[in-house]
Amino acid sequence: MSAGFEELLEGLTHMRGVKGALLVSAEDGIPVSGALVEEEQAPALAALAATLLARVRDLTTQTGHEAPRFLHLQAADGLLLLAPASNELIVVGVAGREALIGPLRLEMLRIAERLH
């Protein structure tokens, strides 16, 4: 995994409730960098994140809207956040219920902007 990318994600991984962060190749769903509490999940999560984003892009394309810039999947015991960067990388965050979505969203959009 790339050290430069890991530095970029470091702030995110220390935020409240965050269990892990990944940079994922949007095209092939492969993890490029990052750290998850359960690291063996990274390849599967990367693939799922890329597929989920691709499906949402299909929807926005078909309905004539602009591409998604932030996704927030809320579940009973946690949340999954995706911030696509324009160079075909996706910033992925996994957090528990205690996470604060506002600061997380801003940080992920900031990382995506830097990858732009």
Add this chain to the structure above:
Amino acid sequence: MAEEIRALSAQYAADPSSLVFLRLGEVLRAHGQTDSALKVVLQGLSRYPHLPEAHDLHARILVDQRDFAGAFDEWDMVLRLVPHHVGAHKGIGFLYYRAGEMDRALYHLRAAAELDPEDAGLHAAVERVAGGEEIWETPMPEAPTDQAPHRPAADRRVDNPFADLPGGSDGLLLADQNGLPLGGGSRTLEGEDVSEQAAAALASIAREAARAARLLAMGEWSHLSVECADVSACILNPTADSTLLAVIDAGTPGGQLAFVADRAAKSARAWLERQR
């Protein structure tokens, strides 16, 4: 009920060529075990391909599974075998009614009612579809040429679950788990109806969201918020077998999107309940 299923299953296993499969299929269906009921009736039909009651049961199971086109074909087969089959006329009438084809619905429901004059509920349904009791005074029209009810999505949505909500025809869309539009609609800025495409995408999104939540052991997912430069959207499952898309302008506060989506989900649940 479980006892009866066991007994009928044993009888059927002892003599697979008997007609007990009809009773077993009925009981399984009544018990909500539609997959098992389907298996049983298909086995029966492989032995008795021209048995009208087996096709009728098959059609009713397919309706339970929301395969309306398949159900139409089965009831159509029944009417070819037995032109005066009450159940098939009722079933086809229901399918036409559901598709908004009232003339055809009325013909088949009235045919069923005349074959079964004791069925008060059926008589009331005929009068409701006809818009009044005077229907019984008019002569029965000629049989229409039946075609499976298939109409463009916008026309098929006879009853819009979001009719009373802002954006009910272009900002709120309800889809089933197979990616077919059920209500509401989705339009591009140019006004093109893209409900069918959007519904298909929604079903895929719901599947991927569920997979992600499962992988991360996060429990059931409740909603997916999507932020674009021009719009914000919220995707959620009002029921286990449907998905809702709510879209509002990007400038609108996020809290309002959640409010709109929750309200639409409530309307969708009530509407789906009425359809069942």
